[in-house]
Amino acid sequence: LLHLISHPEHDFQIMSSSLATLNPNADRIGGTNVALQINIGAAKSLQSVLTSNIGPMGTIKMLVSGGGEIKLTKDGNVLLHQMQIQHPTASLIARTATAQDDITGDGTTSNVLFTGELLKQAERYVMDGLHPRLIVEGMELAKDETAKFLSEFNIPIDTSNQKEARKILTATAQTSLRTKVRRQLADHLTDVVVEAVLAVTSQSDIDLHMVEIMEIKTKSDLDTKLVKGLVLDHGARHPGAPRSTENAFILTCNVSLEYEKTEVNSGFFYNSAEERQKMVAAERSFTDERVKKIVALKKAVCVGDKSHYGFVVINQKGIDPVSLDILHKAGIIGIRRAKRRNMERLSLAVGGYAVNSVDDLEPSCLGFAQSVYEQSMGDDKYTFIETAGMAKSCTIVVRGPNNHTVAQIKDAIRDGLRAVRNCLVDGAVVPGAGAFEVAAYLNLLKFKDTVKGRAKLGVQAFADGLLVIPKSLAANAGLDVQQALLDLIDEAKSNDGPSGAVGLDLTSGKPVCSADASIYDNLAVKKQFLHLGSIIATKLLLVDEVMRAGRPQGKDRHGEDPVGHED
Template sequence: MFAPMFSLRTSPRHPLIIPFARHFILKRETPRKPHFFSLHFRSVVSSNNSFGSLLLLLLSKMSLRVLNPNAEVLNKSAALHMNINAAKGLQDVLKTNLGPKGTIKMLVGGAGDIKLTKDGNTLLKEMQIQNPTAIMIARTAVAQDDASGDGTTSTVIFIGELMKQSERYIDEGMHPRVLVDGFDIAKRATLQFLEKFKTPVVMGDEPDKEILKMVARTTVRTKLYESLADQLTDIIVNAVLCIRKPEEAIDLFMVEIMHMRHKFDVDTRLVEGLVLDHGSRHPDMKRRAENCYILTSNVSLEYEKSEVNSGFFYSSAEQREAMVAAERRQVDEKVKKIIELKNKVCSGNDSNFVVINQKGIDPPSLDLLAREGIIALRRAKRRNMERLVLACGGEAVNSVDDLTPECLGWAGLVYEHVLGEEKYTFVENVKNPFSCTILIKGPNDHTIAQIKDAVRDGLRAVKNTLEDEAVVLGAGAFEVAARQYLMNEVKKTVEGRAQLGVEAFADALLVVPKTLAENSGLDTQDVIIALTGEHDKGNIVGLSLNTGEPVDPAMEGIFDNYSVKRQIINSGPVIVSQLLVVDEVIRAGRNMRKPT
């Protein structure tokens, strides 16, 4: 039972461990003096020396190994340094991606598939991270992206910098709890400063499109090259404003992101309508129609089997033919009701009629519709049914009974585009669309994937601005201003060694402008000196990545999301505080109990 005590026999630091262990065993085995061991043990442990604390640590590990001999245990110092090194390692991986001048990572899968990206969210999801601390930080950053749509890379490098600053003070003998208290004070003060620092933006019925474009441009330029980012900015802003309804939450799922491996990335455009990834299934149907009435339906126009297992026994072939005719008659009656509605609304004008059905349409029904000049699409995706109603108007019907013209939507143009073996149906020129499609084009899958990531982040950035009704000056201006505020005002109000925690938090904020400068090939020390000097004079400036000089972010149109900054400041110190107070890492799952 006490064999693990002898594993430290060769330890030069504590030569008294082994004699005490022998005495411990001898007295334990002697039945005549049962109380000597307890008295001696209490006297050793209660003494305030390093030997007593070491003994408690050894006994705790020994008890754990008795329960699970395969358990792995890291003590306080090793656990703390493991957490710090994991945070620093993950920071080193992602910090080169930050900003418009950031580099791109190539991810190679097990099957040899390649993905090129600089999006932090994509990297953290695709990389196979083994370290448990790094996994925890990665999950926090991914949750940041899920909550606010951006800031994944910034969250990781901020957490890594906080851990790096903490290591400096801990190595000098400071207790982690003191740093945690200082971080908590600094976090609350920074959030209060953010409320004062943000720039309010009025977003009424007619929002300021220029501000929205600046926010979207700032986000998209970190993912794509400048000219393409500027082109996508207008597309993204117009798409969000298209689906925006007064006094209702913005649903970005009403923006369909469709891609075509065709032409170049600059051919990406906004379709105020819908693009369906399939075409008609009848050779005689029209491929192009103008002034179209749109019937959005979820009606089965084909014979369906019964829901219960049933069978029919025929005594003659005539009975079977009669049964087939009755089944066919039931479907034909549904089709005739649609044709009657078409004749009612299209008679006497040059209008056309389009049926977009979520369920199936069998070949005989398609033939009947094609004879009447009706374009019919079957098996439309469920997510597109709601988009069709919002884009074209009308109602989605589940039955052909009591069809009225009020159920119909309208589109100025419906046409089919064939690309290789793929067919696409465009529904455009709608009147008052509340749904739209961003059609992404590119020569290869890598380009399309990069544009998709950038478009999604841009949509979230514009949505956040409309909901927050506020923006924050970018280019590192907020981080430098917050650091000056913490050092000049907040630190003076803090008593004791918690001031060092506030100072460490303030220095960690500078990781954003430092990383931006480093990724742009600039000298970080010169940049920080120039920025802090301007802020000391009362000038709110950021970093120009082209010249390396301080600039006014408002004049350059560089704005960040208020909600993203707030989420980073909230989540980063919380994770760091939890990691710093970890005094032991135990790997002792059930699967480790099995003998190797």
């Protein structure tokens, strides 16, 4: 018994033999310290890869695919999705971080950095002999305390004061976008995403699917703009159709306006040319009647002082040349094969509703657009449908000289839209530029004194882990990290409350009031940042063995190689 107590590696040998008994071909890495070192090493490696990308001063990475495609980005979510991560622990952290982007649209890089730093801080205590369970206990206490602190350390958005609320929304979107693209472009895109979200905001919901993102590879990235309406990626099909019209009624429909052959092969015989003409007319009569009903609706609404108004038919199904000609002679612009996803957006943009039949057409089904015009860009044609009223759907036209620029802007816009939406849903924002992390660090130092036992070391590790955000921001800005952090902590001690919270000015390296500098982060992002980062770190700390699970690929039920290869 004394021999077993004095030789703990005996337990390891028993575990090894037990696993070998269960599966002689099992692959395993045993021993708490060995498994922990593997997990910590993977987390630190992933952290070191993404550290240089965080913040507005972060650098850009070039991703080269197997086919030679090149992508330039600093978006953590894009990097983690595109990089071929094979280490299981690093892959687990990457999937957890990208889950945050799916929920909140931001904070992926911060999550990876925080997880890696928590494991790095815990490593020091484990190497000194502290059991991981005690560290985890302290980290969980620290997480709960920080979550409670976050619920109070935020700045509410007063939606009744539209001017002030819009100022905060703009600042939050700007903070997010500046971490994705260059400063000048970020400032240009800020107004675009704020206007887009406000356009689709209703009292019950904020549906970002009603914001269409249209890519047009032409001109400069600063030509990206918001269209209050819809942009279709095709034009009118009739060669004589006008290229623009003002004050147009819009009929949105899903009706076949083309002659369709029967499923059963059939034929007919005629004795004269007159009989043939009658049979051809009879074949088209069904389709022509539908078109004539649309023409009749146009004549009913375009009367009096509205006689000069335009009329546009946007059909999800086809319109054949004969029907297009009838519509053209009646002064109607026909657009066919509109995408299904745009039909709901179109109704929200111009009003009215989509019809599936022309039997009971009424003026109430029509929408209205201030202008409809067609633009040719290269070999492609685009139809712009713009409204003057309160459109509940809109389109962001993304422009750029090449595919790299367009893809980068598109990713940034998606994050910007989510940032503005989070502000409206949360009703509050958090001071940015590392202000929250430093304030939470100081709060945990006070909280640590109330914790008894060695669990307070876990609280200290959690507090030190939070500082990875301001440290990384300072390092990427080329500042003296230690000096900038000390100045920031000293200044934060004399400032109470979120309104006076100080963050790091990346230009001067001096502390600055985040509210005065209009630097805000999303409350939802910080909540997920604390929750997911601490959860994955504490779970990895408690891993004592890594083993390959599941049935090997290419093996039959008895573990034999069906191909007949020998080891």
